[in-house]
Amino acid sequence: MALASLFGCANDPAPNEQLKLTEQAVAQATAVGATDDQPDMATAQSKLTQAQADMADKSYKDARMQAEQAELDARLAEARVLTEKSAEQLAQVNARLERLRKQLGAAQ
Amino acid sequence: MNRIPRVLSVCLLLTSAGLYGCAGHQNSEKALQGASADFQKVKNDTNVLRSAPKDVIRAGELLGRAERLSSYIGSGDDVSHYAYLSSRYSAIATEHSQLLLNQEKLARLELERQRLQLALREAKLAGAQQQGKWAEDQVISLSTQQNERGLVMTLGDMLFDTGRAELKSSANRTVLKVVQFLQFNPKRVVRIEGYTDSTGDSQENLQLSRDRAQSVADVLSDLGIEDERIQVEGYGDQFPVDVNTSERGRAQNRRVEIVFSDEKGKLSAAR
Numbered sequence: 001m002a003l004a005s006l007f008g009c010a011n012d013p014a015p016n017e018q019l020k021l022t023e024q025a026v027a028q029a030t031a032v033g034a035t036d037d038q039p040d041m042a043t044a045q046s047k048l049t050q051a052q053a054d055m056a057d058k059s060y061k062d063a064r065m066q067a068e069q070a071e072l073d074a075r076l077a078e079a080r081v082l083t084e085k086s087a088e089q090l091a092q093v094n095a096r097l098e099r100l101r102k103q104l105g106a107a108q
Numbered sequence: 109m110n111r112i113p114r115v116l117s118v119c120l121l122l123t124s125a126g127l128y129g130c131a132g133h134q135n136s137e138k139a140l141q142g143a144s145a146d147f148q149k150v151k152n153d154t155n156v157l158r159s160a161p162k163d164v165i166r167a168g169e170l171l172g173r174a175e176r177l178s179s180y181i182g183s184g185d186d187v188s189h190y191a192y193l194s195s196r197y198s199a200i201a202t203e204h205s206q207l208l209l210n211q212e213k214l215a216r217l218e219l220e221r222q223r224l225q226l227a228l229r230e231a232k233l234a235g236a237q238q239q240g241k242w243a244e245d246q247v248i249s250l251s252t253q254q255n256e257r258g259l260v261m262t263l264g265d266m267l268f269d270t271g272r273a274e275l276k277s278s279a280n281r282t283v284l285k286v287v288q289f290l291q292f293n294p295k296r297v298v299r300i301e302g303y304t305d306s307t308g309d310s311q312e313n314l315q316l317s318r319d320r321a322q323s324v325a326d327v328l329s330d331l332g333i334e335d336e337r338i339q340v341e342g343y344g345d346q347f348p349v350d351v352n353t354s355e356r357g358r359a360q361n362r363r364v365e366i367v368f369s370d371e372k373g374k375l376s377a378a379r
Contacts, residue, residue: 065189072196079203086210093217100224100330104231106277 015064044073139191146198163201170194273319305358318342
């Protein structure tokens, strides 16, 4: 049992691809304007840092799990930023429409 | 010599893992229930299904994996992990769906905006035609001059009521001319600058000058000029063009200037 779990650990391959994916996801979220002020983004970044530390320790399973979670945290942060931006745009267009209607009312 | 303690510590670790296992199991059970609830919600939302089917499928797959793992002893961490990933996919699906809904709504509103812009332009044109030439010559103090700041058009004081920021309808003709000019010169941009005379509180003057410039910008924008082409500045009682000691001079100083860029879109620097 102990041996199996030891081998299990040893056999976990280094999640290089996953780390790349996660780094890309974090970079992409940053590019659309996600910052550490967002809980999801802060989580993503701290988990990525943890994953990198686990990689250095050769704790590959932990590294993979942290990186997988960080990837989705970052993607969620990115999605939230985009949704928020579109909501702001909506509010802007609505304000403009309101102004237009008022002007039209005054012009007629 | 060294091996025995190591084996012992591994045993101890395993035992302690087993002890924590109970708490871990409860946590993973909770995570699993949460993920399952999240998944049910997105699965039953037709909007989410329509706009983010892939995310929903991923959430379902990961939830299935977490559920399968939960029947094995000592898999608490893995269960929590996959439950977490599943929940995240559900949340991402919800966000993507909301984004798409917003974008669809934006497209509809944009059409409505274009329709209203056209209607407004027609209304202003009709108004301007009624006022006829008299309005242009008498009411609108409109002068355009080329100086070191570029092409500058001055909208006189009489286009605003005292202390108010809204542009009066007597400005229709001028405004339409500016809009037409900007549409024929799509690369040109403008800076709209508000000025007041020196009577009254200078802070209020600054605000009024800014508000008047903004209301001119709003009208241009309402008539279809892109916001990116319009800058707004308020200068209060700075940069008078005449003395503030006479009524005539003060009236000259109360103005909005429209500074046009050159045909390449290069504006003179703001003051």
